[in-house]
Amino acid sequence: MDHVEISPSKKNPRGKFVGTGQKQIIINLYKDKLKQQLENPDSPQLTYRQMLVEISKASGIGQRTIQTILAEYKKEGTVSSPNKKKIKLTILDKVDEFDKNAIRRKIHGFWLNREVPTLAKMLIAINEDETLPNLKRSSFQKVLKELKFVYAKKSRCSALLEREDIQRWRRKYLDQIRQYRAQNRPIYYLDETWVNAGETHNKKWVDSTVKSSRDAFLRGLTTGQKEPSGKGKRLIVLHIGSTDGFVPGGLLCFESKTNSSDYHDEMNGATFFEWFEKTLPLLKENAVIVMDNASYHSVKKDPIPVMSWKKQEIIDWLESKGEIVTQPTIKALLLEKVQTLKSQYDKYVIDEYAKDNNKTVLRLPPYHCELNPIELAWSSIKSYVRTHNNTFKLKDVEELLKKGVEHVTSEMWTNFVGHVVKEEEKFWNIDSITDEVMDAEPEEGARHILTIGTGDTDTSGDSDSDSD
Structure with a gap:
């Protein structure tokens, strides 16, 4: 063979x-x-x-x-198919909320200095800033669109301005919070954040004379606690505070159950309302509660019809409000009638519940986290956790989180609010300065506003045409 x-x-x-x-x-x-x-x-x-x-x-x-x-x-009892689908992150996923906020602040800085911020100028300024991600022109345009900026014609350049609805929202917010302070109403700020089991400071002192783990052992030294390779499990945290400090009994903390990159995905309207209902009695009478516009903060008491609704659903909604609908009709006309009633019924569950309990909800304008002093409190708490975290176990991190909350005193909160008041003053001035700069040496005819889109370009005359 x-x-x-x-x-x-x-x-x-x-x-x-x-x-x-x-x-x-x-x-x-x-x-x-x-x-x-x-x-x-x-x-x-x-x-x-x-x-x-x-x-x-x-x-x-x-x-x-x-x-x-x-x-x-x-x-x-069986085997699963492998998940071959790879999720490709977009530029908007890679640039987090803090970076987006910093970009907006940098554009505002130009206006405060009475300098017109064009796309080309801002791209250079952002890419020279080591704390911000390096962006190509097309990526920067996508971020600007996300931040609701538009182009406005100024001489031969296109200035970057925030969309009018964002300006109005911010101005209305600043005006309202000024009035509430003048009335001496207690003002509370709430927000959510996350803390990872692997929270630790990135920068460490290194002894350059130690060449290896074996060298450290022979010299009687320790190489220290091994840090986790990833961030590990995560806690979702919700709290509320004022110049009196964090509200005792207001802390909500629970383990994340998903791998979502956005901690907001962990919260829902029911969970938030349950916490809000329990926390409201802990606040002072006639309080103002400042919060952002996360979806779980903004559950509608009576959903308003939109184009995606079926025609009969829109008819049923209108008839439930006492309206007479004449048939035959079309969706566009039905929705037009909805618009006339919208202001009466477009209300949030949280806002109405607060109102019933002698409290007022005040909503921050989008992408204005620097107007919420609790962000500074979160920074202090996370720093405490990173400094003392040496086990990288979620249970231990939760205890560190609670201790970190206790370390944020009423004096610190007063300073945080004071810092925010200064930021409010900057925003109060910026829109007036923008108007003055744009009105100086006016161009013939009306001001032209162009929406920033993926394929849009400004007219600043620059030849930079980088693409992703």
């Missing part, structure tokens, strides 16, 4: 998905090994580890992967 050489099993490339078919082969190999041992009790019995080694040699798949597949099969 001719000698036949059998080539070794081809190894599965590192990182390559193991398909359902391959997983089933591994299950079959494992069952076959068990069957052989049952049928031949007198032969040497393989340990589970030895089985993993033999299955790995036969299949070309790593032992750890095989162990994971077998564990899944034992638990679920």
Whole structure:
């Protein structure tokens, strides 16, 4: 008989998905090994580890992967298909809320200095700032659109202005909070944040004379607590405070159950309302409660019809308000009638509940987190957690979080609010300055406003045309 050489099993490339078919082969190999041992009790019995080694040699798949597949099969009774879909992050995902806020502040800084911020000027300023992400022109335009900026014609340049509705919202907010302070009404600020089990300071002192772990051991030194490779599990945190400090009993803290990159996804209207209902009695009478416009803060008491509603649903809504609908009709006319009634019924559950309890909700304009002093409190708390976190266990981090909250005193809160009042003053002035600068040396005709879109370009005359 001719000698036949059998080539070794081809190894599965590192990182390559193991398909359902391959997983089933591994299950079959494992069952076959068990069957052989049952049928031949007198032969040497393989340990589970030895089985993993033999299955790995036969299949070309790593032992750890095989162990994971077998564990899944034992638990679920089946094997799952690999998730081959990779989620590609957009530029808006990569630039977080703090960076977006910093970009808006930088544009405002130009206006405060009475300098017209064009797209080209701002792109240079942002890319020269080491604390901000480096952006290409098209990416920057997407961020500007997200931040509700528009182009306004100024001489031969296109100035960057915030959309009129954002300006109105901010001005109305600033006017209202000034009035509430003048009336000596107690003002509370609430917000959510997150804390990871792996919270730690990134910068550490390093002894450059220690060359290795072995060197440290021989010199009687320790290489310290090993930091986690990732951020680990996460706590979602909600609290409320004022110049009196954090409200005792107002802390809500729970473990994140998803891998979402946005901690806002963890909260919902029911959870927030339950907390709000419990916390409201802890506040002073006639209080003002400042919050942002997160979706769970903004659950409608009576949803208002929109184009996505079915025609009959819109008719039913109108008739429930006492309106007479003449048939036949079209959606556009029905929605026009809805607009005339919208102001009467477009109300939030939270706002109405607060009003019923002698409290007032005041909503921050979008992308204005610097107007909420609790952001400074969060920064102090997270710094405390990072400084003292040495176990990277969620339970321990939760205790550090509570201690961090206790370390934020009423004096600190008073300073935080004082800082915010100064920021409010800047915003109060900026719109007036913008008007003055734009009105100086007026262009012939009316001011032209252009919406920033993905493919839009400004007319500043710059030849920069970088793209992603």
